[in-house]
Amino acid sequence: MPEFDFTRLRRTPDVEAPNLQAWDATDELLVGEALTAGIHGAEIAVIGDEYGAITLALTDAGMPGIRVHQDLVTGRRALARNAAALGITDGADAARRAASERAADEPDGLRVPTYTQGELDESLLTGIRLVLLQLPKSLAELDEIADAIARWADSDAVLIAGGRVKHMTLAQNEVLRRYFGEVQPQRAERKSRLVVARHLRRPDGPPPFPVSSRHSFPSETSTSARVPRAEQVSRAEVEASSESRAEVGRSADGLTLCAYGGAFAGDRIDIGTRVLLGVMSSWAAESVSSRSQARSLNDPGRTVIDLGCGTGALAAAYALAHPASRVIATDRSAAAVRSARATMAANGLGNVEVTLDDAGSAIADGTADLVLLNPPFHLGNAVDEAAGRRLIEAAARLTRPGGEVWTVFNSHLDHRRTLAREVGITEQIVRTSKFTVTQSIKR
Incomplete structure (x- = not known):
């Protein structure tokens, strides 16, 4: 042969x-x-x-x-x-x-x-x-x-x-x-x-995953205060009744994040997501504003897509703050999807749909009023911007005209140019030494 x-x-x-x-x-x-x-x-x-x-x-x-x-x-x-x-x-x-x-x-x-x-x-x-x-x-x-x-x-x-x-x-x-x-x-x-x-050796205890942590968000909106704090959650708490999980998830100061072994960052909130969550929290705190950023994050009843959702931190945070919105969290990793579903259950969130998909390929064009995006810059062990560009192109397809794409990415990457080309006018909202947050309006 x-x-x-x-x-x-x-x-x-x-x-x-x-x-x-x-x-x-x-x-x-x-x-x-x-x-x-x-x-x-x-x-x-x-x-x-x-x-x-x-x-x-x-x-x-x-x-x-x-x-x-x-x-x-x-x-x-x-x-x-x-x-x-x-x-x-x-x-x-x-x-x-x-x-x-x-x-x-x-x-x-x-x-x-x-x-x-x-x-x-x-x-x-x-x-x-x-x-x-x-x-x-x-x-x-x-x-x-x-x-x-x-x-x-x-x-x-x-x-x-x-x-x-x-x-x-x-x-x-x-x-x-x-x-x-x-x-x-x-x-x-x-x-x-x-x-x-x-x-x-046969294990004599329960499986080690998922693991969970509770992350609380301070009410202050300064840059330093936006970094979530994490508290370990016991397995007994994770396996509590759905009513108890709902009470935990809907507490005013945070959310519970769950993770299986293959999920990126585990039950921690990665640094880029922290930055975007901080910006979201800051805009949500402004009850009166003429800026489109505040309007896009505060209006009820919107369809929001967390593209490449990982363990679901962005989707869960948005859904907790906006229970009237329809939220879709999607990722190409089965471990991420299992984790995100566990996160939604732990937070009592019934308004979040979690799907296993490649760059939202099963979602119709123009579905989203708002896309939240923290694109990767690795393909396996190789550093390559192409993975991020694929998700930016997908975000452009999924967003309706006039809708918005909020993106956080490593500051050394040239994603702002790609966002402007694929989505539309792109404004830098926050830039740190490591990460940049932008808002793009779909043309």
């Missing part, structure tokens, strides 16, 4: 660029380990397969039935597109091809799906004997993944995790040792390294 041609894979609908490709050496090493493991595809789970390289290479080698979890919806769509480009249009077709390559007399193979998408839960991992993992960036996400494997995979399951050497740390090994009796790093190859973990 010929070797799998990784160069045929694409990142679309994620950003394509000359310095970005849809696979790396880690993918190839993980595929090689799986091919020699002697384990059927139906007993293999793949986690963190960014664009489908691992899943499709194993499928192409005649291993149908693989279960795969990808946090980003862009990765899920890229996997589907790459599968179609390889002639794998659905599970039956892929299984038929794999079965015909193995042996013509294996009719049962025709009914095995090529791969199945799943969330990070029991259905993904029950009966799994081999887990292939592209190591995540955050230790919290690794902690959640390792806990799920130890909790639900087969008792003799083996985890093979890999990453680029420059991004790997000893702390990752320590996280894995909480859940596995043996953690053995392998020799580095082509600037990548694998870590093999065996002898899983």
Whole structure:
């Protein structure tokens, strides 16, 4: 059987660029380990397969039935597109091809799906004997993944995790040792390294996520006073009745923020969001003003979109202050969406719709009166402004004429020019050494 041609894979609908490709050496090493493991595809789970390289290479080698979890919806769509480009249009077709390559007399193979998408839960991992993992960036996400494997995979399951050497740390090994009796790093190859973990330890307590913190906002509007304070919330408080959660969330001085392991910034409020929340609070405090900023943030009954919502801090803060508004929070990360939904529940917010989507692609053009945007400037481990530009373009599409886009971004980025081009007249509202807040009016 010929070797799998990784160069045929694409990142679309994620950003394509000359310095970005849809696979790396880690993918190839993980595929090689799986091919020699002697384990059927139906007993293999793949986690963190960014664009489908691992899943499709194993499928192409005649291993149908693989279960795969990808946090980003862009990765899920890229996997589907790459599968179609390889002639794998659905599970039956892929299984038929794999079965015909193995042996013509294996009719049962025709009914095995090529791969199945799943969330990070029991259905993904029950009966799994081999887990292939592209190591995540955050230790919290690794902690959640390792806990799920130890909790639900087969008792003799083996985890093979890999990453680029420059991004790997000893702390990752320590996280894995909480859940596995043996953690053995392998020799580095082509600037990548694998870590093999065996002898899983079943957790005897509840899952470690979501975590929660309560963030209170002072009434003063000075720049220094706008930074939210955080107080840790116990699991018992998080699991309180919906009535109690509503009382907590609707308190005058703040909100409860929840986070699963893969959510950016966890249950903290990242610095950029803090700055935008402070500006929102400042304008909301001005009950009488002729400026459009105050009008846009105070008018009831508006449709507001938190684009790239993360754990939902902006959406929750706006919805708490404006219960008559319709608020949509959307993100491409499944972990972020789970976190945002938990945040809305913890704050008793029924007027916020949280969706898993790529740059609001499922939302109709011109839906929003106001878009709140804190765009990323990383694509995985790579620094790239293209991710932010994609969300700015989406914000322009989603905003009605005369509507507004409020954006916070790192001050060194040239997003103001992009906002002016894509949305309309853009005014700088606040600028610090690190962050800039702008208001754009949709032309």
